Amino acid sequence: MSIEKVAVIGAGVMGAGIAAHVANAGIPVLLLDIVPEGATDRNAIAAGAVKKMLKTDPAPFMSKRAAKLVTPGNIEDHLADIADCDWIVEAVIERLDIKHDLYAKIQAVRKPGSIVTSNTSTLPLSKLVEGMDDAFARDFAITHFFNPPRYMRLLEIVAGAATREDAVADLTDFADRRLGKGVVLCNDTPGFIANRIGTFWIQCALVEAMDRKLPIEEVDAVMGRPMGIPKTGVFGLMDLVGIDLMPHVDKGLGDNLPASDAYQDLRRELPLIQKMIADGYTGRKGKGGFYRLNKEGGKRVKEAIDLTNGVYAPAKKASLSSVSASRKGGFKALMAHDDRGGAYAWAVMSKILAYAAALVPEIADDVPAVDRAMKLGYNWKFGPFELIDQLGAGDFAARLKEEGRAVPDLLEKAAAAGGFYRIEGGKLQFLDVTGTYADLVRPEGVLLLEDIKRAGEPVAKNGSASLWDIGDGVACLEFHTKLNTFDPDMLKMVGKAVALVPNKGFKALVIYNEASNFSAGANLGLALFAANTAMWPLVEEMVEQGQKAFLALKRAGFPVVSAPSGMALGGGCEVLLSSDAVQAHAESYIGLVEVGVGIVPGWGGCKEMLLRLSKDPKRPRGPMPPVSSSFETIGTAKVAKSAFEAKELGFLKASDGITFNRERLLADAKARALALVEDYAAPEAAELTLPGPSGAAALRLALKDLTARGLATPHDQVVAGGLVDVLTGGPGADITEPVSEEEVLKLERETFMKLIKTNGTLARMEHMIETGKPLRN
Template sequence: MKIEKMAVIGAGVMGSAIAAQAANAGVPVLLLDIVPEGATDRNMVARNALKKLLETDPPPLMHRKNLTRITPGNIEDDLEKLAEVDWIVEAVIEKLDVKHKLYRSLENVRKPGSIVSSNTSTLPLAELTRNMPESFRRDFLITHFFNPPRYMRLLEVVHGPETRPDALAALVDFGDRRLGKSIVHCKDTPGFIANRIGIFWLQLGLLEALRLGLTVEEADTVISRPFGIPKTGIFGLLDLVGLDLVPHIVPSMDRALPPNDPFHAIAQVPERVTRMIEEGCTGRKGKGGFYRLNRAGGERIKEALDLQTGEYQVSTKPELASIAAMKTGGLAGLLQFQDKTAEYARSVIAQTLAYAAEVAPDIADDLESVDRAMRLGYNWQYGPFELIDRIGAENLVRLLESLGKPVPPLLRHEGPFYQVVDDRLHGLAFTDTAGSKPSLRAVNRPPGVLLLADIKRRSKPLAKNPSASLWDVGDGVVCLEFQSKMNTFDPLVLKLIHKAIDIVRNDYRALVIYNEAENFSAGANLGILLFGINIALWPEVENMVKQGQEAFKALKYAPFPVVGAPSGMALGGGCEILLHCDAVQAHAELYMGLVEAGVGVIPGWGGCKEMLLRAFADKNSPQGPMAPVARVFETVSVATVSKSAQEAKDLLFLRRDDDITMNRDRLLFDAKEKALALSENYTPPEPPVFYLPGPSGRAALDMAVGQYLRLGKATAYDAVVAGALADVLTGGETDILKPLSEEDLLALERRNFMDLVKRKETIARMEHMLETGKPLRN
């Protein structure tokens, strides 16, 4: 079967956001909710939910136009419309009687064979389908989305013993390819996988911090980055999800779990949390939580709650000796250190990993599913079993014994949980864990999933240096991977670009630029650039600009296709390299832009000329000598960044015919296929000729900037940077009849870039960005 139209019943925060993600995927969605008593607009609940989608930050919609794919309605007037949809998602209140009543109504109107699923996070499938007809049970599943559905890649799926295999297969394929989700199959147990372990971890971390008398900053510092856990740690995450959920989740899990589950020992709501909820301190959605922003006096001062007194004080990041011990001893150094923060880390991490090992065989089919659920559901860098391998199972056993805690049978084995066998990643099977030689099973990837991590396990790079590597990804395609800090560009990256061109030209068919870091590239290495500026090495600074221009131009005119495959941030030089590619296969979550104005310069690696080419070629925007120039100026002068790949097309950072991949795991495969298709009878592009308006056009742009200055929307130095950008985009001292070459535009970029980097205001902007990660408006 094929899913072409969806319905979501329940227009609350989750239901409307699930509908938004379906709309992002290009799928028509019917969004239904109740009719409020006495309402003149019977679709008011669903319609108000759509309005909130446009107001929510971060936005659930990848493009505002996607809202038109969602049709609001109500469950009294519009149930018969469900006969037209292929998948119905129920996202109503977590009460069995309410759900059962709705399901009986659905059974009377839905299309035969259509899929029905619940977004429940607490109720078992067996209870949801109790007393329902066989026809319903065969089409029913649980699809547990994580909030917010657009950004959280995990989709937990639970099917019942009677669920049709073809219904399960259709939903999994749709969730994977169209919605961009990583599907994790779960057994029908309380909390499924991610929340079963995640709630234990949060609850234990909260209680242990109170027991040991830690500050929230100490707890979050020691339990986060050292273990590959987001910097929110325990208390920051509790603030994010909302403390008011704790009195509901903890007793619910306590009731649902089997009698011997270790969660029962920690299933109490601390008095401190109860008082906070009573006072409205429920986290980010309330008056604050364990952290808050004090806006008194017009300032924004971050404060943290003193767990002992209940008073707020200015939050400061603690310097912990236990963290310092990692510099020489790694994780072992931290876990062996003797102070209360290390004791906290030992207790929380050891017991959480032991809990994962204890319950894993009951909640999942394999350990890789457990690890993937925690990586994607809680943004852990390593899943529990990957983290055990980093610590060492034998070390974890000793830790548990020192704490007087039982050791799960799964930990009583020899060797790591993951091993590479015959160049393939294998994971320990849950079965036969009591034996001396437990079996290993290959970690299989779905068709169409190609991970660079797997390639790196079974091969060596074609070439590499500390900042970049080249990998053979098969079928005559080479992958260029950045691996510097934040994947920034330095002379080593630029050097390997030329090496890549030589290698591919001689022995391969195409080049893909891709990496599996959180972000594609943050652009030029500001530290290196600022070093040269501070000691006035102006020839070297200009040479670095020229090297970038030459490297990107060489990619553009290489005798083979070059395909960019970005995900996350592609800023500054990271955007410019993509502008020079023959095509881009973008992940849907692409935040792309030329942000150089924020550090007091202009794009200097060909970004200006490439944006001009796109603006003049774009048939969907006004043409003439000035309109395309003004469009690029408006985008680049204010350092505009796309909020999605769809939006990047509107901004011309992507071409109209560049493709978008919803599932991050499929990006390299899709980019490789695109590169191979382009390699058939490939010819490089012809060098362009520009006709630009010159000083008259520059004067028009200066007038626009002057208006912003008068309105207070720009600073005096913003105007200086904008003037340099205007000089490049209008062609300098030229006129509309004089042809300009690519080299002419690159020379203008270099000249204006070098003029700006010698100014103290630009240096201040660069230093501020390096120190704070935020732009300075001087």
């Protein structure tokens, strides 16, 4: 059964977020909640939730247009409307009596075969279906989303003994393809997978830190990047999700886990936590949490709490030799170090890893499911079993034995076999519960570059980029610098790829990588170094090299499809603008942000925006509208916060594709490239009609007004003035004479070079490199 309409009952943070994300996928949603007492608007709770989400940052909606697909209602008046829905999600308070009462009402009005799921994170499915008839039990499952539903990729699905297999298959397929979720099938056990292990990790980290009287800054320095865990660490994470959530999650696990479970040994009264919650220190949503921002002398000062007395003091940067050692030796070096950071890391993580090994197959059928759940649900770079392999399964087991601790049976098997994962014949394999290895099989339609790289060698490679054969006559250009920033070697590989594709018999090129961000643009540090040493010919050469490389991409005699995910800024955006088509991950953040560092787009960004906006049938005709729109978008450094917004801003074309599941992006881009091969013709050189001095005068007048209102700084005027010259065609442009692409590129290059020689631009570049934030000078 295809899912074409969804109902979400419960318009709290989670329920509303689920509804918003279903709407992001283009699916109509009915959002219901109770009728508030004494309210004139009986739909006030659901309607208010939608209104609030439109103002929330980060935004639950990928586009404001998606909000129109959510229909607010209330349970008393509109429950019968769920009869049109294929999937009904219950997201009400975690009380069995309330859920059972609601399920009885749902069963009375839902259509046969519609799927009903609960978003519970604590209640077992066996208890949820108690007293319900067989038809309801067959159509019922748990779909545990993580907050916020748009951004957190994990979806845990739990099926009951009576749940239809095809219902689970339909949910899995919809969540995977339409919602972009990494679906993990879990067993019906307390906390499922991610929260069972994640809560144990947080509780253990907190208790050990208190017992050892460690500063929280040191704890987060250890429990963060050295382990491949987000830099928030433990205490920063608790502040982010809400400290007041901890007692509820702890109670849920404590009440449902057997007395013999290792988690029960960690539970204790934590007076400091209770006092923080009572005083309103619940994290970022409250007055502060373990960390808070305080104002001192007009400046905001970050403060950290002392776990021993609850007193705040200015946060200090942790300096631990174990953390320093981890930068070279990784997780293994951290765990082996003898300072207090290393001792703390071992005390916490050895318990977590052993606990995880003892839970398979109780919570999941295999180790990849557990690793995947922790990576997608808690943003760990490595799952527990991947971390054990970094330590060496045999070494880890041996150290546990030396300390007189129990070694789980599965860990014993991994120690004997040589680890939980291995590569055999170019394929990744995992150790199953029987102690034998099995191939890790990807779902149909998933193509990952990491698998291709594991099985073969690149067609071409340098230190900044590689060219891979991804099959069916399609090549893939991968960037692999820090943040995938462009340097001369990457630009060389772009040019080399254009030549190699036809020479090696390929039919098309896909530009794609599996880093967190597609590309953050040009290597700013390299440009600043050259500028500070007055190596102007080198700077100009790099600008010209980029222009030639991207123009070659655009005019190549074969289809070029770019597949971004994460940030595609500056030069990263210009790659997209130079491609025949884009297949973008829905979570792509695209923009031309050069003005923030005092320059203008120099690799064809201005030219391409003018071209595509002048051809957009939905925009006004004439020479000035595309110039004005480009000036507003580039001049304010707008960044699209989703692929849908990127279409609205013109960074993506209406015909460009959007993929929700990150793991399906490469396969979708490859299919799009192959579809373009037949009858392909490279775009011909284009000409633009630009307004020249008259258009420039109009834009300068608008800029003068912004300056008078205090919205533009002195150097903003300089940079925006240069942008005006490029977009209007320069002082010699005439509305009656077309301007070629090469002429606009020349203007970009000249303006770029003029700006980079100013003190204001150099100050902006230095500030961006030092702080990561733009300077308003």
